């Protein structure tokens with residue numbers, strides 16, 4: 001695992017960012033809003049303090065969408081990459097880990113909002129195994145309260 005700072009960018013490369021602290025609470029969210037926003041079976045995020053996220057380029061390209069009253073999702077206006085989401089009443093921001101350009105190996109990860117119906121990954125893995133912590137070797141990472149993106153599933 002590389003030490004911070006991590007760096008990331010959107011698909012077109014117009015937006016680049018840096019994280020000055022380690023990502024915490026790696027979460028694979030299967031909620032309907034993350035699925036639609038990312039066009040994927042689930043979306044994977046890690047959290048940092050808002051003050052630890054710095055945009056290096058492309059701030060003028062960043063677009064925002066308020067997907068629920070307190071949740072705002074940020075994405076590239078040119079290529080559509082989903083980059084961040086944050087809640088208005090929290091001091092951390094969730095970073096879409098698929099946009100990282102630096103290696104990151106989470107100490108712990110979890111799946112949330114996993115449902116039997118309407119979730120395309122359930123054909124391959126039973127509920128019990130998908131809910132398990134994937135890296136059981138280290139369980140020291142204390143998870144900040146970022147289990148939910150939007151309150152809707």
Ligand SMILES: [Zn+2]
Pocket residue numbers: 010011012013014015076077078079080081
């Ligand atoms: Zn872009």
Ligand SMILES: [Zn+2]
Pocket residue numbers: 029030031032033034035113148149150
């Ligand atoms: Zn979600």
